[in-house]
Amino acid sequence: MLIALDTHGLRFTTTPSNGPDAPRETWCETTFEFVKKTGAQIGINANYFIYDKESHTELIGLAASDGTVVSPWDKSISRYALNITRDNKAVFVVRPENAEGTVLTQPPTDLYNAVSGRPMLLRDGTVLVEEVGERHPRTGIGITRDNKLMLFVADGRQPSHSVGMTFYEMATVMREHGAADALALDGGGSSTLVFADPDPRVVNVPMPTELPVDMGLQAPGFERPNGNNLVVFVPEKGNE
DSSP: OEEETTOTTOEEEEOOOOOTTSSSSEEOBOHHHHHHHHTOSEEEEOSOBOOSSOSEEOBSSOEEETTEEEEOOOSSSOOEEEEEOTTOOEEEEEOOTTOTTSOOOBSOOOOSEEEEESOEEEETTEEOSOSOOOOBOEEEEEEETTSEEEEEEEOOSBTTTBOOBOHHHHHHHHHHTTEEEEEEOOOGGGOOEEEESSSEEEOSOOOOSOOSSOOOOOTTOOOOOBSOEEEEEOOOTTOO
């Protein structure tokens, strides 16, 4: 999916912080639940997170929601992030050396809505990942040369539906559809894409981490509560 970032009235948000009086960084919600609660039109899952099946979690990597930091950098390999500023300028950033526990970025940017992941798939149209690798469900986010945001979700681990993609396959498909820079977000059972037109619906087929047999799932599948979701508010036609 491609979203023109210069669309008047377009806005974004991500899962907010639990705040100082609640446990850990965020409450876990399915992408469907977050889209429905916020009244957004599009939603995908975002950061990797500690998946221990609790109702709250710690995010992995940098995250910010509407100008408030939700999670600072940690020491994980999720050292890349995409920040979307208040005026919808999207830029990929990297964690500087020894910046764990901070919100410093390279290049510097004013954090507004930020999500993290790994690996970085594309830089200026160059594929950064090796061709080898396993196929899994994937979620990715990219920027095209003509200033569009690309949201990418691929199902997997369901032989009668989709076996998934390697990071290399994901990078090449995103590049074929116009992405110049792209980052992998949390995948596997987290990968979810939701549209609201006007009622929210899961349009891919998410699944548990493991299935004993190929069940031939249909949407909405088995949606996982995620630690962070990114949603898009699309202006109504005639109000752009």
